[in-house]
Amino acid sequence: MSLLEIQNLSVRFGDDGAPPVVDGLDLSVDKGEVLAIVGESGSGKSVTMMALMGLVDAPGKVAADRLQFAGQDLLTLKGRQRRRVIGKDLAMVFQDPMTALNPSYTVGFQIEEVLRQHLGLKGKAARQRALELLERVEIPGAASRLDAFPHQLSGGMSQRVAIAMAIAGEPQLLIADEPTTALDVTIQAQIMDLLLSLQRDQNMALILITHDLAVVAETAQRVCVMYAGQAVETGRVPELFDAPAHPYTEALLASIPEHSNSRRLATLPGIVPGRYDRPAGCLLSPRCPYAQPRCGERPALEPYDRGEVRCFYPRNMTPGEAPEVLPESQRPSQPPGEHHVY
Amino acid sequence: MNSIETLPAAEPTAYYPSPLREFWSAFRRNKGALGGLIYMVLLVACALFAPALAPYNPSEQFRDFLLTPPAWQEGGTAQFILGTDELGRDMLSRLIHGARLSLLIGLASVVFSLLPGILLGLLAGFSPTRLGPFIMRLMDIMLALPSLLLAVAIVAILGPGLINTIFAIAIVSLPSYVRLTRAAVMTELNRDYVTASKLAGAGTLRLMFISVLPNCMAPLIIQATLSFSSAILDAAALGFLGLGVQPPTPEWGTMLASARDYIERAWWVVSLPGLAILLSVLAINLFGDGLRDALDPKLKNAA
Amino acid sequence: MLSFIARRVGLLIPTFFGITLLTFALIRMIPGDPVEVMMGERKVDPEMHAQAMERLGLNKPLYLQYFDYIGNLAQGDLGESLRTRTSVWKEFTTLFPATLELAFAALIIAGTLGLLAGVVAALKRGSLFDHGVMGVSLVGYSMPIFWWGLILIMFFSVGLGWTPVSGRIDLLYDVPPVTGFMLIDTLLSEEEGAFLDALHHMILPAVVLATIPLAVIARMTRSAMLEVLREDYVRTARAKGLSPSRVVFVHGLRNALIPVLTVFGLQIGTLLAGAVLTETIFSWPGIGKWLIESIGARDYPVVQNGILLVACLVILVNFTVDILYGLANPRIRHQR
Numbered sequence: 017m018s019l020l021e022i023q024n025l026s027v028r029f030g031d032d033g034a035p036p037v038v039d040g041l042d043l044s045v046d047k048g049e050v051l052a053i054v055g056e057s058g059s060g061k062s063v064t065m066m067a068l069m070g071l072v073d074a075p076g077k078v079a080a081d082r083l084q085f086a087g088q089d090l091l092t093l094k095g096r097q098r099r100r101v102i103g104k105d106l107a108m109v110f111q112d113p114m115t116a117l118n119p120s121y122t123v124g125f126q127i128e129e130v131l132r133q134h135l136g137l138k139g140k141a142a143r144q145r146a147l148e149l150l151e152r153v154e155i156p157g158a159a160s161r162l163d164a165f166p167h168q169l170s171g172g173m174s175q176r177v178a179i180a181m182a183i184a185g186e187p188q189l190l191i192a193d194e195p196t197t198a199l200d201v202t203i204q205a206q207i208m209d210l211l212l213s214l215q216r217d218q219n220m221a222l223i224l225i226t227h228d229l230a231v232v233a234e235t236a237q238r239v240c241v242m243y244a245g246q247a248v249e250t251g252r253v254p255e256l257f258d259a260p261a262h263p264y265t266e267a268l269l270a271s272i273p274e275h276s277n278s279r280r281l282a283t284l285p286g287i288v289p290g291r292y293d294r295p296a297g298c299l300l301s302p303r304c305p306y307a308q309p310r311c312g313e314r315p316a317l318e319p320y321d322r323g324e325v326r327c328f329y330p331r332n333m334t335p336g337e338a339p340e341v342l343p344e345s346q347r348p349s350q351p352p353g354e355h356h357v358y
Numbered sequence: 359m360n361s362i363e364t365l366p367a368a369e370p371t372a373y374y375p376s377p378l379r380e381f382w383s384a385f386r387r388n389k390g391a392l393g394g395l396i397y398m399v400l401l402v403a404c405a406l407f408a409p410a411l412a413p414y415n416p417s418e419q420f421r422d423f424l425l426t427p428p429a430w431q432e433g434g435t436a437q438f439i440l441g442t443d444e445l446g447r448d449m450l451s452r453l454i455h456g457a458r459l460s461l462l463i464g465l466a467s468v469v470f471s472l473l474p475g476i477l478l479g480l481l482a483g484f485s486p487t488r489l490g491p492f493i494m495r496l497m498d499i500m501l502a503l504p505s506l507l508l509a510v511a512i513v514a515i516l517g518p519g520l521i522n523t524i525f526a527i528a529i530v531s532l533p534s535y536v537r538l539t540r541a542a543v544m545t546e547l548n549r550d551y552v553t554a555s556k557l558a559g560a561g562t563l564r565l566m567f568i569s570v571l572p573n574c575m576a577p578l579i580i581q582a583t584l585s586f587s588s589a590i591l592d593a594a595a596l597g598f599l600g601l602g603v604q605p606p607t608p609e610w611g612t613m614l615a616s617a618r619d620y621i622e623r624a625w626w627v628v629s630l631p632g633l634a635i636l637l638s639v640l641a642i643n644l645f646g647d648g649l650r651d652a653l654d655p656k657l658k659n660a661a
Numbered sequence: 662m663l664s665f666i667a668r669r670v671g672l673l674i675p676t677f678f679g680i681t682l683l684t685f686a687l688i689r690m691i692p693g694d695p696v697e698v699m700m701g702e703r704k705v706d707p708e709m710h711a712q713a714m715e716r717l718g719l720n721k722p723l724y725l726q727y728f729d730y731i732g733n734l735a736q737g738d739l740g741e742s743l744r745t746r747t748s749v750w751k752e753f754t755t756l757f758p759a760t761l762e763l764a765f766a767a768l769i770i771a772g773t774l775g776l777l778a779g780v781v782a783a784l785k786r787g788s789l790f791d792h793g794v795m796g797v798s799l800v801g802y803s804m805p806i807f808w809w810g811l812i813l814i815m816f817f818s819v820g821l822g823w824t825p826v827s828g829r830i831d832l833l834y835d836v837p838p839v840t841g842f843m844l845i846d847t848l849l850s851e852e853e854g855a856f857l858d859a860l861h862h863m864i865l866p867a868v869v870l871a872t873i874p875l876a877v878i879a880r881m882t883r884s885a886m887l888e889v890l891r892e893d894y895v896r897t898a899r900a901k902g903l904s905p906s907r908v909v910f911v912h913g914l915r916n917a918l919i920p921v922l923t924v925f926g927l928q929i930g931t932l933l934a935g936a937v938l939t940e941t942i943f944s945w946p947g948i949g950k951w952l953i954e955s956i957g958a959r960d961y962p963v964v965q966n967g968i969l970l971v972a973c974l975v976i977l978v979n980f981t982v983d984i985l986y987g988l989a990n991p992r993i994r995h996q997r
Contacts, residue, residue, distance in 0.1 A: 069900055070899075071900060095905075096904075098902075099902040099903070099904065100902065101902070102900060102901075102902040103900060103903070107900070107901075108900045110896070112893060115892065115893035115894060116893045116894055116896075117894055117897065118894040118897075118898070118915075119916070119992065120915050120991055121912075121915075129901065129903065130902075133901065133902060133903055134902065167991065167995070181901060185902075495675060495679065496679075498676060498679075499676055499679035502676060502679075502680060502975055502979075503680075503968070503971070503972045503975065504930035504931060504933050504934035505934065506934035506935075506937065506938075507933065507934055507937065507952075507968065507971060507972075510937070510952075510953070510956065511687060511964075511968050512687075514964060515687050515688075515690050516690075517692075591803075591805055594805050594807075594808075595807060595938060598805075598807045598808075598938070599937075599938070599953055600957065611805070611807075614805075614808055617811070618811065618942075621811065621815045621819055622819050628815060629815075632805055632809075632812065635805045635808065636803060636805065636808070639804075639805075640800060640803040643802075643803050644799065647799070
């Protein structure tokens with residue numbers, strides 16, 4: 017039984033006719049697993065996680081067949097029950113640490129808030145625990161930092177505080193949304209190491225959202241590749257890099273400087289479809305070098321031996337490995353979904 | 359090489375609306391702003407065609423019809439649809455001519471404060487170490503007094519009347535334009551396109567008027583609408599205090615000054631001019647709000 | 662923080678001098694003979710005229726006259742009212758409490774109602790309440806308040822007879838002026854029912870005066886709240902699983918209040934301007950009415966120094982608001 021199970025998640029902004037920002041996403045994460053979600057800006061990776069946390073507001077609409085976490089059905093949880101899970105068992109660290117902390121309150125206040133809300137700690141006990149947390153995230157001079165205000169901290173330190181707030185409730189799953197993108201290169205490695213050591217020590221599952229493939233290769237066990245709001249491939253880490261199945265993943269890997277053997281970086285022509293220009297068929301088809309007439313239909317995400325792929329003509333398959341990928345419209349089974357919108 | 363086959367899938371048609379059309383469709387959606395615009399058109403029509411539209415001469419006194427109620431009330435007559443005032447003058451005609459006056463005052467004061475204001479703001483922004491601080495100190499001093507009091511002071515010194523009212527209101531509105539322009543200029547001066555222009559050899563004048571100023575127009579336009587409506591309010595206030603336009607000129611505020619004595623007897627003499635002021639200012643503010651919402655991209659997506 | 666305060670104080674001085682220059686210049690610009698202007702008399706015979714010129718220092722060069730003026734101000738001599746022959750300063754201090762009381766009441770009304778309405782409107786964005794608040798506040802600051810006062814009088818005083826038409830208190834009551842604040846003085850005095858009567862007299866003017874600030878504060882609070890609620894740290898607060906009310910009030914409002922505070926300060930100026938009109942309509946014996954009457958009566962010493970005093974008041978209040986803003990904003994508070 018996986019820790020997190022997402023089935024057919026869709027998020028759209030505006031009325032039902034508006035194109036979805038997240039389109040039929042399936043995802044699962046096991047206890048203690050590190051999953052990386054990779055994609056370009058605009059692929060929907062952040063929105064997916066925000067939908068999971070219940071942070072998508074009107075005019076956004078979230079719908080899913082299944083949204084299960086730690087045995088609880090997130091779709092049917094009411095406000096107060098949901099708030100017992102969010103911030104405690106399921107926590108998130110955001111991209112820009114400089115704006116993620118409230119400028120009007122001290123660091124200590126903001127950490128102790130979480131302790132009070134989820135662990136019932138007050139007064140001295142809370143302060144002590146907050147101190148321990150700051151030390152755990154390797155903030156030098158933790159005792160004095162408790163009374164510091166966010167604008168007095170650097171980017172790296174602010175992110176450490178944000179991580180401390182997230183792990184304060186001892187979560188089973190931590191979502192890190194591009195935690196190092198806004199930081200200096202030298203600090204990036206430190207923060208990543210911190211996240212991984214926390215993950216190991218607390219046997220926490222970690223979903224890492226990033227666009228940096230190098231980080232994925234070093235840290236994740238499984239990867240989900242997203243494009244234009246859909247998951248196009250999932251796989252285990254060494255294998256996906258060695259033999260990408262989806263043409264997009266292949267192109268992504270080919271565009272890393274380390275992988276190129278010619279003077280110009282390989283790129284796909286065209287740009288990611290936006291609101292106004294989504295193709296009727298496979299979303300990559302206008303740009304895909306291997307497009308065939310059949311790609312005029314949308315392929316479904318099909319599981320196979322090494323993972324899942326959403327392509328009628330997957331690449332790098334060993335003989336007999338390729339799954340029978342059906343068009344989405346023909347996909348059988350899906351129960352007339354419990355489509356919850358919240 | 360990869361074989362690229364033409365796809366039978368439909369070519370996605372990208373439809374990117376032009377900026378003007380985007381602005382208009384955003385503006386149009388705001389019912390209030392549209393209503394404001396319509397009312398304003400009505401006002402302008404009144405102002406332009408007042409002599410033709412008004413049934414009577416606004417100063418003409420009908421001695422037999424002092425304080426006649428509006429037509430729908432008992433004692434009223436269809437001759438004077440909105441009734442007459444204490445000197446027997448037709449309310450409707452006075453209100454229509456009042457529109458002409460108010461719009462004139464609003465327009466004149468905006469023009470006479472906008473142009474010098476932009477100029478001073480440009481100067482202050484382009485000369486941050488010499489002229490700038492001096493100009494801004496001056497503006498701060500002018501802003502130290504609430505606008506109405508400053509206008510009252512100016513009119514107190516110069517004497518009442520239409521011209522002095524316009525002058526006083528123009529002076530009072532000046533600081534906001536200067537501040538706005540200067541702030542916008544300082545922001546724009548930091549931008550790369552200005553540096554690029556300078557590198558290409560653009561002189562200060564060209565920079566000022568051709569490169570920078572067009573980019574400051576949006577907040578200026580919005581401020582101009584706001585000033586227009588406050589000009590009407592301030593002019594009416596001055597008229598009410600007896601310091602602005604003098605009777606028998608039918609300025610709406612001046613009409614209210616003498617109306618005080620008739621609260622008990624003739625509600626229309628008290629209500630109608632003020633209502634005219636309220637509706638006009640409301641229309642302009644609605645329009646200005648709609649303008650702001652349509653011009654400010656940040657607010658657009660937060661629908 | 663200290664340098665912030667020091668800079669603000671530093672600005673005070675030149676602004677103050679600027680104002681005195683302004684009022685000095687304004688009076689000198691009045692057309693007509695300066696002696697007649699300053700003394701309020703016409704057709705002074707040549708000998709008295711020369712004596713007056715000497716005495717008033719009007720034959721000195723302008724800059725010396727200015728120094729005389731500043732000198733007098735420094736000694737607290739603000740001249741004498743031509744009408745009442747009392748010192749301008751004395752008249753000001755006698756009448757000021759009435760305006761202060763009214764402004765205070767209006768500020769309380771505008772502040773509490775405005776904040777509340779703004780917060781709720783922001784929380785219920787797009788709802789009927791939100792549209793209602795926005796609509797009402799739009800009408801509120803589009804309104805000529807002198808007309809609004811007249812309408813309210815017409816309705817409540819004349820029509821329904823609920824409130825009195827003018828003044829601070831019924832003439833029947835004999836209330837010795839201890840503080841100058843009618844509400845306090847009536848409580849201190851032994852007259853029965855005086856307090857209620859004073860309150861009665863104050864409701865309508867206070868409501869009228871509060872109208873525009875109320876509208877502006879409500880709008881500002883709403884937009885500040887909306888903006889704050891969009892901030893990343895509010896998202897973090899929600900991701901922490903905090904209750905909605907805590908997110909809104911502890912995390913949201915605290916930061917939204919900062920820009921609202923500046924608006925509060927700006928409204929003081931509006932209140933003073935509004936006081937002029939409100940006091941005229943309700944015959945409220947404050948400095949607004951005093952100034953207008955003096956202008957009409959050509960009582961120039963009062964006009965000159967009365968405006969000076971009001972301007973100084975506004976500057977002082979703005980200064981205080983600036984400092985409070987600095988205290989409220991942690992970034993400024995911790996500056997060197």
